[in-house]
Amino acid sequence: MxxxxxxxxxxxxxxxxxxxxxxxxxxxxxxxxxxxxxxxxxxxxxxxxxxxxxxxxxxxxxxxxxxxxxxxxxxxxxxxxxxxxxxxxxxxxxxxxxxxxxxxxxxxxxxxxxxxxxxxxxxxxxxxxxxxxxxxxxxxxxxxxxxxxxxxxxxxxxxxxxxxxxxxxxxxxxxxxxxxxxxxxxxxxxxxxxxxxxxGRPLTVHATSRVRVPGQHPSHYAPRARVVLVEPEAVVAEAELAQERGHRVGVFLPPSLTDAAVKAHAVAAVPASMNAYARGLYGLLRELDQKGCDLIFASLPAEEGLGLAIANRLRRAAGPRESA
The missing domain is CATH 3.90.870.10 (DHBP synthase)
Known part of the structure; x- marks a missing residue:
């Protein structure tokens, strides 16, 4: 400190x-x-x-x-x-x-x-x-x-x-x-x-806006590995298929599947608590990068509470990237 x-x-x-x-x-x-x-x-x-x-x-x-x-x-x-x-x-x-x-x-x-x-x-x-x-x-x-x-x-x-x-x-x-x-x-x-x-009123959440602000680039918060978003029940099957095709696959395993056995290069268990997930999200992305993954399969949490921010970051991480 x-x-x-x-x-x-x-x-x-x-x-x-x-x-x-x-x-x-x-x-x-x-x-x-x-x-x-x-x-x-x-x-x-x-x-x-x-x-x-x-x-x-x-x-x-x-x-x-x-x-x-x-x-x-x-x-x-x-x-x-x-x-x-x-x-x-x-x-x-x-x-x-x-x-x-x-x-x-x-x-x-x-x-x-x-x-x-x-x-x-x-x-x-x-x-x-x-x-x-x-x-x-x-x-x-x-x-x-x-x-x-x-x-x-x-x-x-x-x-x-x-x-x-x-x-x-x-x-x-x-x-x-x-x-x-x-x-x-x-x-x-x-x-x-x-x-x-x-x-005391509902608020609109804008994907884009007339006012430029940080974090609205289509690809943002992105690891080196390409992030692929799928439905929670499809995470294991999609990840294993990509692994069989020669990719080094990382998996964000949803809380509902914590006991599932996954044939992948690296697996990160997603916390059930949205506070804990938000606190650890970027560390997990960095960890799978460091382990050499080239694809990361993840699913979006329910978009309520901090889940809304987590889903936003995952969508940006999975966004289209400019070619080198």
């Missing part, structure tokens, strides 16, 4: 225009001073991320929101009061402190307060906002440990703050709060049901 001296060093790196990998409750982020366009641009270079893809600005508390956005509608204020610190990102009109480099050229900005003691300590020591997408190569599996960051980005990061494994494991829920009717642009660590309970 990061020491006070580590946090002070990381804050100094940010002030000097460097990049810091920081833990959050969702995934590890690749952070830069949100008000330094040069440092922000370096995030895109290190990740290989298109500059048109906006970043999330992390701040130290809901009381700082007005410093970063043009206005805060009542709905956004209500959500911030209920869910911050936490895995909820609000999309609002950009304030003048936020450079266009951080927003992908948009006049909107995504903002959140992370619920992790190390991240909050860093934001306090630094005294400003930190733009921080996931600390991995663009489109690939998000990191949930400091070791994941070091293995993937290496010297591209100036300092890695180790805050232990991430406790949520999937990225934040992104809510468009710019209009009269809020909507979910990316499901994540705050469930649709929890948001609807606070707002």
């Amino acid at each position: 990061a020491r006070t001296s580590d946090i002070e060093k990381a804050a100094g790196v940010l002030r000097a225009g460097g990049l810091v990998a920081l833990p959050t409750e969702t995934v590890y982020g690749l952070g830069a001073n949100a008000e330094d366009p040069t440092a922000v641009s370096r995030i895109f270079q290190v990740k290989g991320r298109p500059p048109s893809h906006p970043l999330i600005v992390h701040i130290g508390g809901a009381d700082q929101l007005d410093d970063w956005v043009e206005e805060v509608p009542a709905t956004a204020r209500l959500l911030a009061e209920h869910f911050w610190p936490g895995p909820l990102t609000l999309v609002l009109r950009r304030g003048r402190r936020v450079p266009l480099e951080a927003t992908g050229g948009l006049e909107t900005v995504a903002v959140r307060v992370p619920d992790h003691p190390v991240a909050l300590a860093l934001l306090s020591a630094f005294g400003g906002g930190v733009t921080a997408p996931s600390a991995n190569r663009f489109g690939q599996v998000s990191p949930t440990t400091a070791q994941h960051v070091r293995a993937e980005l290496g010297d591209g990061v100036d300092f890695v703050l180790d805050g232990g494994p991430c406790q949520v494991g999937v990225e934040s829920t992104i809510v468009d709060a710019t209009g009269e009717v809020p909507s979910i642009l990316r499901p994540g660590g705050v469930t649709r049901e929890d948001l609807e309970a606070v707002l």
